Structures are given as structure tokens and as C-alpha cells.
Amino acid sequence: MGGLFGKQAMTYQHQANVLIIGGGLSGTMLAAQLLRLPGQRRILIIEPRAELGRGEAYSAVELGHTLNGNAARMSVDPDNPDDLTQWLTAHIAAGGWPESAEQDVPVNELFPPRGLFGAYVQQRLAEARAVGALQGSTVEHIRAEVVDLQIDSGSVQLTLSDGQRLQGSQTVLATGMFPAARTPQTQSSGLNAAALDPWDVAAMRELDPQSTVLIIGSGLTMVDAVVSLEQAGHRGPIEVFSRHGLLPHVRRQPPAWVDFLGDDHSLRTPRQLLRELRRQCQVAITQGIDWQAPLDTVRVHIARLWSQATDQQRRQFVRHVRPCWESHHHRSPPLSAALVERLYKEGRLRIQAASFKGLEPSPDGGVRIRIRRRGESESCVVQGAALINSSGIEYDWRRVARPLPQQVLARGLVQPGPLALGIAAAVDGAVLDAEGCAADRLFAMGPPLRGMWWESTAVTDVALQAKALAVRLAG
Known part of the structure; x- marks a missing residue:
């Protein structure tokens, strides 16, 4: 640990062996893996949400917002692919999630609500805490946002939104995903300021149930938005615009195929x-x-x-x-896909291949957007009572107007990943700085490594990365 707990460290509110920035799935699973490894270590997770293990993906509270993979595909234990199936079996037997009977399939084929999946992740962290306690390892949740990060030869220093300063021997960027609908953009079109949150059912209940709702984007976030509208009691037209006009296919359970x-x-x-x-x-x-x-x-x-x-x-x-x-x-869960298909067949939901060109003034209320349909040279204006931004995830850190991404880029501590997807790192997760040198104290995992591995967001990917990085950090 060198000078970590020396005189210089006395100016810091907390010191730790490992600082984990982000307490969603990535950060929580990394902490759980570290707690289970031999040795004594102090782990701090810096996460502004009240609960660990949920992040953006698993903070949803509506039962209709389900995982887009069945239980057999979503284990957080890389050594036990049936872990979630086993947890769900026990949870349902104890009286939890009675609505699971509506899916009428074996437990391993169930698509659990995302909020319930978050509870599963939290329980696995609690179990890891108990294991770690036996050898003196601890994990603590610091509820704040990291706004700055600096590195010297002996430690990493973090500055938090509440003014606290933390110091650690190693730090991991487990920042998760930046949903376009909830992420401030450096080059803002004003879309988010005018749009409803795709998961805010309460706000959607304030709409005229028969009004027209406009949605930008036609991927899985759009599917969630349609589920939210349905649960809010909306019964009017839904106009979806995306560049290619493609919908996610429904996820089925196909038989095994040769590799x-x-x-x-x-x-x-x-x-x-x-x-x-x-x-x-x-x-x-x-x-x-x-x-x-x-x-x-x-x-x-x-x-x-x-x-x-x-x-x-x-x-x-x-x-x-x-x-x-x-x-x-990236296919849609069956119940959500069935809803989208029903609304499409009823004529209430229309999918159009069109590019979003910007917002237009709407003096008479509602929202007006300018679009250009595919194959047409001229744009046109479309009006609705409300607008939802379902354009997916922002992976380009240069476009994310949050303090930490902007600071580490400005300091040259990270560089954009391939095709500006996330940030660049070595194979073991060590972050590459602006000069291409691998850091020995700063690491990344999960969605920030999108450019390195393309699929770096799925539960199984994150679980494998957490296990490998924990071994690297402990070593």
C-alpha cells in the first residue's frame, strides 16, 4: 500500500484498497467477487443512487419492464449458469413474484421484472459481504457522484459532488451505461428537456389518454416506453421514428445449434x-x-x-x-413484444423510417419535431401531445456532459475507445491514457469497454469481467 495511509492521506475522508466508481451491476458484481477472494481489503463503492446493484438498468419498479433475456441467460455467477434460475425458484416458492404464473413456462424460461433482478443482485452482494467479513474485508457505499479523478505514483484521489475526497490504491471505472434519455449531452439538441422519461409511468398518466405520443428511436428503450404508456392507461396513437425503421425481434427459446x-x-x-x-x-x-x-x-x-x-x-x-x-x-421479451405487435396490428402504433432533425416551436402546446423520412429530400414537421427519447445508449464519452467523463478526458487519463465507443483499455482492463500507456492503478469494466469487446453490457459479460478483474486487482 506504500504511502496510502501516510501523512498526506490524512486530508482524505476515506482511504481504501479499491475504489469502485459506480454501484450498478458492474460495480456491485466486482465488489462481490473481491469480497470472496482471500485477503483483507477495504472497498468503497461511490454511487449516487440509494441502493447498490440496480443502476440505470435495474431501478425500474414496474412489473412490465422485464429483462430481455430469460433466467437461464442472466446468471451473475460465471461459475453457475443456473444461479438466477435457482434464486427465482426459491423466491417464487416463498411467495414472491406471484405474477410469474402468467408466463406459464418453466422457471429457467421466465423473463423476470428488472426490479426483481436488482433484488437478486443485492442478495448476492449481501452473501459476499458475509464471506468477506470472515477474513476482515468490507464494502461501504458512499452516496455521491465522482466529479474528478487524479492519479499520482502512490494512489488515486477522487473528489465527490458533496465535497468529500477519497484516496485509494486502485480505482475502477464501473460507470455503467449512459442512457441517451437521461444523459446530458455536450452538443444538446434540447430533446431531453422536451421529452418524457421512457420509464416514467407517473408522468405519462398526466397525458390525455387519447393523445398522440411521438417516440424517437425504435429499439428496446422504445419497447419499454410503449410498456410504460400502456401501464399509464394511454390509448391513443403512438408514432415511432427511427433512421432504419427496424423493430427488435421477439426473443424465443430455440434448440441448441452446432457452434x-x-x-x-x-x-x-x-x-x-x-x-x-x-x-x-x-x-x-x-x-x-x-x-x-x-x-x-x-x-x-x-x-x-x-x-x-x-x-x-x-x-x-x-x-x-x-x-x-x-x-x-438484442431481442424483445415475449410479453413486451406481444404488446408492441398488438398495438401495431390495431393501427395505434406506427413505425416510420425517418431521421430526427430537431425541435420546432409549439406555441399551441404539445411538441413539434422536424423529421426527414427515408427516401425523401425535404423534411417535414410532426406534432404530438408528448415526446419520448428512446434513442438508446450514449457510448461516446466525449458527448456525455457529466463531470467525471469530461475531467478524465481533459486530463488525458483516458482516451476514447475504438470508434469512440467507451474508453480504451488493455486486455486486463487497465485503462489506456491519452498517450496509449496502460495505467497501473486505474481500470474499467462493463459498458465503458464497449469499443474493446462490442458486447460489454450483458449480464454474463459483466459477470465474467468482474471475476477476471477481481483476480487482477487482488494479485
Whole structure:
């Protein structure tokens, strides 16, 4: 620990072995893994929310906002893929979540509410706390936002929004996701100021139930917004605008399929992968098997494929393949997908391929937006009673108008990741500074590493990263 607890450290309110910035899924799972490792360490998690383990994704309180993966896919224990299934089985048997009977499927095929998943994560942290206590390890929640970070040869120093200063031997950026609907932007269009939160059912109850609601974006956040509107009692038209006009497919439970990428490492480029994936899906269809079966085998190879691709290949994927990939890969939970399909068939929900061009003055109330439909050269104005920003996640830290991302970029402590997705890091999670040098005290995990591994947000990805990084930090 060197000079961590020396005279200089006396000016700090807290000192720790590990400082974890962010207490959502990433930070909580990292803390749980550290607590279970041999050794005595003090861990501080800095998270402005009242509860750990929830973050943006799992703070939802409505039962209709469910995981987009079934229980068998969402274990936080990388050594036990059935961990969530086992927890749910016990929870339901004890009288919890009685609404699960409505899904009428085995427990491993259930799509739990996101709020319930947050409770599961919290319980696993509590169990890890008990294990850590036996060897003198502790974790403490500091409820504040980190607004600045500095590094010297002996420690990392954090400045918090409440004026506190913390010092630690190692620090981890586990900041999670920055939803576009809730994240201040450095180049703001004013959209968020005029838009409703996609998950704010209470605010939606204030709308005229028959009014027209406009939604920007057609991915999984849009699906959540439609669920919110339905639960708020909205019964009017919903107009959805997105650049490509693609909806997420419904997630089904396909049978196992041969791991064709594991058998053939000659498939390296995005073009080769797509060509073979289409062929595999067509083979499945001709055999009467769900096309999602071959697609689901790709998941475990995404990090390898993305990391070995050239920058040009990555750009080609993001520009030409990403919309189709995300609508097929990031699929909607069945109950939510059924609602979207019903509203679409009823004519209440319309999907239009159009680009958002900005807000327009609306002197007579409601909101007016300017859009340009695909294939048209001129833009037009559309009006509704309310607007929802469902444009997904902001991964470019340069565009996130929060103090910490702006400060670490300005100080040169981090650099943007490939294609400006998150931040750059070494394979072991050590953050790369502006000169490309790997830090020995600053690490990252989860969504900030989107540019490194492409899929760095799913529960299984985060759980694996947490286990590996905990070993690295403890070592």
C-alpha cells in the first residue's frame, strides 16, 4: 500500500484498497467477487443512487419492464449458469413474484421484472459481504457522484459532488451505461428537456389518454416506453421514428445449434461472418428449426471477432450491419413484444423510417419535431401531445456532459475507445491514457469497454469481467 495511509492521506475522508466508481451491476458484481477472494481489503463503492446493484438498468419498479433475456441467460455467477434460475425458484416458492404464473413456462424460461433482478443482485452482494467479513474485508457505499479523478505514483484521489475526497490504491471505472434519455449531452439538441422519461409511468398518466405520443428511436428503450404508456392507461396513437425503421425481434427459446464459429476460425471478417450466418440460418429454416438457434451460437465469439477485426472492418460493421444486428440480436421479451405487435396490428402504433432533425416551436402546446423520412429530400414537421427519447445508449464519452467523463478526458487519463465507443483499455482492463500507456492503478469494466469487446453490457459479460478483474486487482 506504500504511502496510502501516510501523512498526506490524512486530508482524505476515506482511504481504501479499491475504489469502485459506480454501484450498478458492474460495480456491485466486482465488489462481490473481491469480497470472496482471500485477503483483507477495504472497498468503497461511490454511487449516487440509494441502493447498490440496480443502476440505470435495474431501478425500474414496474412489473412490465422485464429483462430481455430469460433466467437461464442472466446468471451473475460465471461459475453457475443456473444461479438466477435457482434464486427465482426459491423466491417464487416463498411467495414472491406471484405474477410469474402468467408466463406459464418453466422457471429457467421466465423473463423476470428488472426490479426483481436488482433484488437478486443485492442478495448476492449481501452473501459476499458475509464471506468477506470472515477474513476482515468490507464494502461501504458512499452516496455521491465522482466529479474528478487524479492519479499520482502512490494512489488515486477522487473528489465527490458533496465535497468529500477519497484516496485509494486502485480505482475502477464501473460507470455503467449512459442512457441517451437521461444523459446530458455536450452538443444538446434540447430533446431531453422536451421529452418524457421512457420509464416514467407517473408522468405519462398526466397525458390525455387519447393523445398522440411521438417516440424517437425504435429499439428496446422504445419497447419499454410503449410498456410504460400502456401501464399509464394511454390509448391513443403512438408514432415511432427511427433512421432504419427496424423493430427488435421477439426473443424465443430455440434448440441448441452446432457452434460453427468454434469449429471454423477462418471466419474472421464481418462480411465472412454474415455470409456464413445467413447460410446457417437458412439451413435451420429448411429443417424447420428457429433461425434464432444459429444466431445465438455467435454470442460467445463476439469479443474475439470484434477484437481481431481491423478499424475499417469495425467501421463497416457499425455503419452497414449494426442496425440489423441489434434488431436481431438484442431481442424483445415475449410479453413486451406481444404488446408492441398488438398495438401495431390495431393501427395505434406506427413505425416510420425517418431521421430526427430537431425541435420546432409549439406555441399551441404539445411538441413539434422536424423529421426527414427515408427516401425523401425535404423534411417535414410532426406534432404530438408528448415526446419520448428512446434513442438508446450514449457510448461516446466525449458527448456525455457529466463531470467525471469530461475531467478524465481533459486530463488525458483516458482516451476514447475504438470508434469512440467507451474508453480504451488493455486486455486486463487497465485503462489506456491519452498517450496509449496502460495505467497501473486505474481500470474499467462493463459498458465503458464497449469499443474493446462490442458486447460489454450483458449480464454474463459483466459477470465474467468482474471475476477476471477481481483476480487482477487482488494479485
